[in-house]
Amino acid sequence: MSDAHTSASGESHGSVGSYLTGFVISVLLTAAAFGLVMAHTFSPSGTAGAITLLAVVQIVVHLIFFLHMNGSSEQRWNIMAFAFTVVTVLILVGGTIFIMHDTSINMMSR
Incomplete structure (x- = not known):
């Protein structure tokens, strides 16, 4: 076994x-x-x-x-899906932080 x-x-x-x-x-x-x-x-x-x-x-x-997860050819689609997820989350979190910061700056100046 x-x-x-x-x-x-x-x-x-x-x-x-x-x-x-x-x-x-x-x-x-x-x-x-x-x-x-x-x-x-x-x-x-x-x-x-x-x-x-x-x-x-x-x-x-x-x-x-x-x-x-490793670099083998069998894992290629799993790694691509994981990379897409990471990029999507980074864009979502980064965009949210940017919008919240920008809103905070614009509301504090008035």
């Missing part, structure tokens, strides 16, 4: 070791974020930047270890 789980289409879904590795890395990243906040070692903006960096790393860990 193989350690990697396969579906009916023959795709690998990772092994128990892979899931445990992802889980341990995720817990360590979460603990690091809590530790940064509790230790007050950075300024508030530095803490926010460090937490943002840890969050991005954790997203990558989840994509690799739990969603099994």
Whole structure:
């Protein structure tokens, strides 16, 4: 019996070791974020930047270890769909922040 789980289409879904590795890395990243906040070692903006960096790393860990996204040709459509989603969310959030900032500036001047 193989350690990697396969579906009916023959795709690998990772092994128990892979899931445990992802889980341990995720817990360590979460603990690091809590530790940064509790230790007050950075300024508030530095803490926010460090937490943002840890969050991005954790997203990558989840994509690799739990969603099994990689650069293989079988994953091409999944990666394209993910990239489209990321771009759409960035446009939506960036546009919202721009509109709210612009509205705030225009309402404060009157």
